[in-house]
Structure formats: C-alpha cells, structure tokens
Amino acid sequence: MSVTTTPTTDSAPLTREAGTRLVEGWTALWNGDVALAEQILAPGFRLHFADDFDGTGSAKAFGQDELTAFISVNSLALTGLTFAADAPPLVDSERGEMACRWIEKHTDGGGDVLVKSGIDMFAVTDGKISAVWSLTGNRRFAA
Numbered sequence: 320m321s322v323t324t325t326p327t328t329d330s331a332p333l334t335r336e337a338g339t340r341l342v343e344g345w346t347a348l349w350n351g352d353v354a355l356a357e358q359i360l361a362p363g364f365r366l367h368f369a370d371d372f373d374g375t376g377s378a379k380a381f382g383q384d385e386l387t388a389f390i391s392v393n394s395l396a397l398t399g400l401t402f403a404a405d406a407p408p409l410v411d412s413e414r415g416e417m418a419c420r421w422i423e424k425h426t427d428g429g430g431d432v433l434v435k436s437g438i439d440m441f442a443v444t445d446g447k448i449s450a451v452w453s454l455t456g457n458r459r460f461a462a
Contacts, residue, residue, distance in 0.1 A: 333443045338410040338417040341441070341448055346421070349402040353387040360386075361447035369454040400425040405436060417441045423455075 331337075344359040366381040381389060393400060405420040423435045437455040441448055
C-alpha cells in the first residue's frame with residue numbers, strides 16, 4: 320500500500336510560518352480548544368499512534384471526531400494537563416510535511432508534576448493537517 324502526503328498542485332507550498340501556525344493550532348487543540356479542529360484539520364484527517372497508551376494502541380487511528388473526544392476526556396481526567404511545542408517545527412515545503420517535538424505535563428494524585436515528550440510527524444494538504452504520526456515517550460527529551 321502506498322501513501323502519498325504531497326499537497327495537491329493547487330495548494331500553496333507549506334512554509335515555515337504556515338507550519339508554525341499549524342503547530343500552534345495543534346498545540347491549542349491538545350490543550351482543549353477542540354473548536355480549532357475544524358480550522359486546522361483536513362477532511363479525512365487521521366492520527367496514527369506509534370505506541371500503546373490509555374485509549375489508543377498502535378493499530379488505532381483517530382479521525383477528527385475520535386481525536387476531539389479523546390482530548391476532551393483526557394483534559395478532564397488529568398489534573399493540570401498541558402501540552403507545548405518543545406522547538407519550532409522542521410518543515411519540508413516540497414513534500415508538504417513537518418515534524419515537531421512536544422512536551423506534556425500534568426500532576427499526579429500526590430501533587431508531583433509528570434512530564435512526557437514526543438515527536439509528531441505531520442502531512443499537510445491544502446494548508447491543513449491531513450495526517451499525524453505520533454510517538455510518545457515516558458520522559459522528557461534531554462536538553
């Protein structure tokens with residue numbers, strides 16, 4: 320099976336500025352602003368998880384509705400849950416792809432702050448995120 324992630328010829332090339340805006344929107348979406356999904360996610364959007372964690376699984380792919388439901392549930396379940404981009408995205412304008420490191424913080428039942436980090440690989444079509452492949456780690460990347 321072959322998958323192409325190249326934007327269609329009638330769309331503007333993906334620039335670093337456009338990629339940064341999409342990552343900012345993606346981060347805000349994960350921080351609970353689920354209304355942004357309509358603005359930043361392309362029709363047919365799919366999120367693919369590379370590892371198993373609560374409510375996912377490596378074989379699981381989320382569309383827009385599953386993603387916003389997942390975010391809403393996790394926002395309520397984890398105290399002080401926040402996401403942030405850990406660096407500016409790397410943008411390949413010719414392929415319509417980008418990558419971004421991110422961090423997640425939340426507080427456990429004892430008040431300790433738990434930190435995870437990960438990498439998201441994005442395909443962008445017609446200025447919107449059409450697919451994401453996400454890998455989560457159980458600690459923060461070393462600085």
